[in-house]
Amino acid sequence: MTTHVALVSRAFGSDKIYMSEVDDSIKKTIEDVSSRWGGRSFKIEIIKGWNEMIRNWRKDGGKVVHLTMYGIHIDDAISYLRRENTILAVIGAGKVPREMYDLADYNIAIGNQPHSEVAALSIFLDRMFRGKQFEKNFKDAKLRIIPTARGKRVREVS
C-alpha cells in the first residue's frame, strides 16, 4: 500500500513524499522506477514526528490539506486550493487522530464514502494539476513508453 502511495505521488507530479513509516524496500522501488522511467528529482524523506513536521511546514508558509472522507468535497474547494503555492497533502491509513483535523488548513473529502488513500491522493493530485501531470516529462529516463492500442511499445532513450 505504502509503495503505491509513493508511486502515485511520483507519477502524479508531486515533488516529494514524507513518510513516517518507511522501509528500505519502498525507497529502493522508487529509486529503481525513477532510474528506469526518469524523474530522479522526486524525493522520499523519512520523518519522525508527523505533527511537528506539519507545524514546521505551516510555520514556513506552506498549506496543509488533509484528505479525509469527512471533509469538504474536493469539487467545492478546488478553486481556492489551486490558488495556494505550496501544499502538503496528508493521508493516513486507518483511524487518524483528531489532532490532524485541527492541524490541517483544509480537510478535504474525495467523496464522502470510504475507499482508499491511494484513490484519494490520485484524485486530489489529478484535480490540482487538471490532468496535466500525465504530460510531465520525466527527465533522464532510460525507457519511454510509446502509447499503443495493443501490446507494449517501449523505446530506449540514449
Place this chain on the structure above:
Amino acid sequence: MTTHVALVSRAFGSDKIYMSEVDDSIKKTIEDVSSRWGGRSFKIEIIKGWNEMIRNWRKDGGKVVHLTMYGIHIDDAISYLRRENTILAVIGAGKVPREMYDLADYNIAIGNQPHSEVAALSIFLDRMFRGKQFEKNFKDAKLRIIPTARGKRVREVS
C-alpha cells in the same frame, strides 16, 4: 490492495466487481461498508477463468477496457469510451499476460508511468463519470457524512 480495489469500485459508481482471487474478508468488508454507508446493490462475483469471463462479456455485446501503462492515454480515448454502454474495466496486479492485451477492446493508460492499479481504476472511473460518481446517493445507508471543515459530522439515517 484488493480490498482497496473493491472499495474504489463501489465508491466510484461501479455496479459490480469480478475477482479471480478473493477471500471472505474482502466480501465481508464490502458488506459491512455497504450496510453502514449504503449501496447494497453493489455486487462481488468470484470468477474462475478470467479469460473465459471476458470472452463471454464480449459475446454479450459488452466492451472491455484494460488499464495498462502501455495503452492509449485516457484523455485521448475518453470521448469514445463514454459512448459505450456496458464496460468491463480490467486491472491486473504485476505482469499481465499478453492475451489480455489482445482480448481487450481498448488498452488504456492512465499516464505512461508506473503507479498503482487502485489509482488507475480511480482515474478511469472519475473520467468516465465526469466526477458525478461522488454525488451518487447510496441507498439504505445507516450513516451519512455531513461534509465539514474540521472533525467529523455523521448523521444517523432512520
